[in-house]
Amino acid sequence: MAFRAMLNVIPLSMILIGLLNYDGCPAEPYLPKWLMWMGALLIIKYFIDLIVQIRNICIGKPSIEKPAYKAELSPVDWIFAGLALMLYLFGLYWVLRSYGIVQFTLEGDSDFCDQVTYMATFVAISIVTIVLMGLFICSCICFSILYWEDKHNPQQSAQMMQPKKEEEKKLTAPKAEDEESLSSESSASTERLQSRSVSCNNVTETAITIERNE
DSSP states (O other): OOOHHHHHHHHHHHHHHHHHHTHHHHHHHHHHHEEEEEEEHHHHHHHHHHHHHHHHHHHHHOOOOOOOOOOOOHHHHHHHHHHHHHHHHHHHHHHHHHHHTTTTTTTTTTOOOOOOHHHHHHHHHHHHHHHHHHHHHHHHHHHHHHHHHHHOOOOHHHHHHHHHHHHHHHHHHHHHHEEEEEEEEHHHHHHHHHHHHHHHHHHEEEEEEEEEEE
């Protein structure tokens, strides 16, 4: 939590740079706005996560961290991920469009842009691009390794799938036992009802025979 709070210095710096140089980039006026929008989005996402954690603590809900392969994104996470991706694409387009034609010395010209604003945007876009490319390359390597192992070692892949099947059996076994217990209880109750009805019939028959004899 403290580390994430320290990371908020980055979006706060982005917002501050965008505000101080709001009109300082005639070459690409959207770059200061992009810094403000992206910084505000990151700050809002942090506070939403913080509110959710505080709510879970107040209601006594345990914060169990799931493994990476079982992690699920909430609708709010999907919305923020979509907005961040959209802002990233716009920022990439604006940076590439002004790259090579922007200058940082003559403030009155139309191709001028504040150097801090442009470099902050360029560095942020470059870092995100490198991270996305690294994730894409790693995912391609992992999928290719899994495909190669599945193709050349089908027995090993089948053995890897066995623990998952055993877990599914363990999860479904209590349900089957409950169903069997319910069915046995229902059959026992029906047998009791049948025995009671038979005994009642016997009593009525004996009463009728006694009356006839009298």
